[in-house]
Amino acid sequence: MMKRISPALTIAIVSLLVTGCQPADVSPSSESMTAETVIPAQTQLLNGLTPPVRIMNRPAQTQSLAQRLEHHQVPGVSIAIMQNGRIAWTLEHGVKDLTTGQPVDSDTVFQAGSISKPTFAAVLMKYRETHGLDLDADVNGLLTSWQVPEHPWSDQEPVTLRRLLSHSAGTTVHGFPGYAKGEAIPTLVQVLDGTPPANTAAVVVDIKPGSTMRYSGGGTTIAQLLLQDVSSEPLTAMAEQLLFSPLGMTRSGFTQPISAELAANMATPYDDAGNPVEGGAHTYATLAAAGMWSTPSDLLRLGAEIRQSYLTDDKENWLSQASAKDMLTSNSPTGSPPHVGIGYFLYKEDNNLIGFAHGGADAGFMSQFYLEIETGNGYAIMTNGDNGRQLIRELEIRIKEAFEIGYEEPTYKTIPETPDKIIAEYLGTYRVTSPVEVDIVLSPAPEGFRLTALPYIDNEMHWHEGDGRFFALDGSTIHFERNEDGQITTLVMDNRIRGTRQ
Structure with missing residues (x-):
């Protein structure tokens, strides 16, 4: 299809005061829009949206959120805004299913796509605090059900958890398309070996580990298998016990296909032509890489806890400061962007950490998360359409203009006189x-x-x-x-x- 691909996410500094060292307040008491109650802040996103390109010295062509949803053929969107480390408010617009016409609400779950990766990384880091996993050990010494195949650098540079989770282990397979309803679901070992019914190639090492950053969902899948091998527990149960339950992330889960509880209020995925994704929401065997269901508020709850642990050394924090610093320290082999920590992409200026982020794309779903370290300001946006990436960028531009969060800005063009x-x-x-x-x-x-x-x-x-x-x-x-x-x-x-x- 000739769908548009928007430019990559960019982030900038917002110089506001650091919040106090109180535990992050991410209770569900934040305000949510209904037809009867619209707070002034929400009107900033309900109106005034523009395409990402503007013409210099001409008024921007503004439209409402409803108009942009229709333009992009995206049925619904859910947004959560965090200010000073607390969820300030949420905004939902459109429908979760075009057939039923049921509206999106703050509890509607979407597939989070690759935002599953930093969430999985947080589970692994929490498990590590009591079980001592070595982030820099050769993973073949920890894996029991599978082994990373031999490669030209096997005796020189190890494939490690730190490298796998920062996309610098040299592993292949960028992402996973998932499996439509009725299709056979492979095991993780079948996915890694690229054998039926897996629909992707085998995961191998074809770049020297530690030499460069290359995005690899295959690497994250190796890390998932390792964690399950050493713990003898499935990721779904570990995530619930170690992460979702302690942080009150009640609208999140790695269960695939989706659990009955979350399915009662889930968004239906739509393709770039506005049609339901064939086979419905895909099932992902690669849970850590692409298999989480969640809400924008839950994504921010996790982000707030990691930020809190990064800033303060408090035994009451969910994660230790050492673990949070590991997650938010760049593992860039060259020292240059892109900066990737353990799970999250990092945004730095003059070697100072500004914020952390991750995007997500599953069949029929597009999402984005971003949170600033100093201010505690950020946002999470989730959509149920393949064209959601374009809508998300327009929302990010408006969020920057209205609330000084992030710095996704429009591109300005000059039009010369042409006969x-x-x-x-x-x-x-x-x-x-x-x-x-x-x-x-x-x-x-x-x-x-x-x-x-x-x-x-x-x-x-x-x-x-x-x-x-x-x-x-x-x-x-x-x-x-x-x-x-x-x-x-x-x-x-x-x-x-x-x-x-x-």
Whole structure:
């Protein structure tokens, strides 16, 4: 599908006073929007949303949250805002299921995708405090049901838990698509070996461990198997005992398929065309990598506890300060971004930790978590649509503007004066054959052209920014290639979709 991919999350500093050293208050008493009660802060996100690109010296094109949900074909969204280490309020909009029309509420659960990874890491670190797991030992000395296959660096650099959980162990397999209803579910060993019914390749080491950062859900899956081997307990039970129950994360769980309790108020996943994901919510054998169900408030509850433990050495904290510092210390092999701790991505400036974050993507679900260390300000956003990433970025921009949390900011473009005859040179029809077969039609418009590629894009305005490059307000870009005679032959969208001029 020709869906948009928004730019990666960026974070900035907000210089506010550090909160006191009281235990994080993450009780469920925060305010939640209903049709009858809307607090002023919530109106900032209900209105005033804009696409991520704006035109310099022109008013931004603002729309309501409801309009942006409809535009992106995302049925529902759930948002929680944390201020000073406490959940200040939540906002829910849209529906959890288009067929029933039932609205999203603060207890509606979504699949958290890769935000499962730092949650699993927190479970492992809590277990380690009483069982002494060595984060820097060769994992083959701890694994009993499987072994990391031999690789060229086996005798030089070990694959360790610290490296696995910071994506620097050299392991393969970026992510996992999960399994639709009715499909056979593999064991973890089958997933790691890449044998049926697993639908992904075997997890191997093909980069020298400790030499570079490369995202690997496969590495997280090795860590999950290790924890289950040494504890002789399934992750679902350990997470409930060590994490969810102590922190009051009552709307979270690693049970796959979803537990009956959470299923009573779960969001239905939708694809990028706004249709229900075939086979419903996918089942993930790789619980630690992608298998958690949760809510934005629960994601912030965990984040608040880790931040509290990082800042204070208090025996009443859920996690020790040493463990929290391990989690929020960069393991970047080069010392340069991206900075990854144990589970979380870290945002630093001048070698100072500013915040920690993680995004999530499962079939039909998109999520984002972010929390600042100094201020205790942050947010978590969860959606039940494959286009949720674009909506999340627009919300992050608005959160920055309205509340000075994060620094996801719009991109500003300048439009030069361009004669109509120059624009006319690019107009016409371009045939795309991959990843889908579709004709892209460019028709004239002031300062650019309108692009139609039905059924995916309908009459979308693209402005000329100079040198034969065009942009849309959603961040999409278009440029063109010419032959030796200077004739335009190819349209290139977002640097990945190519269309041949007809």
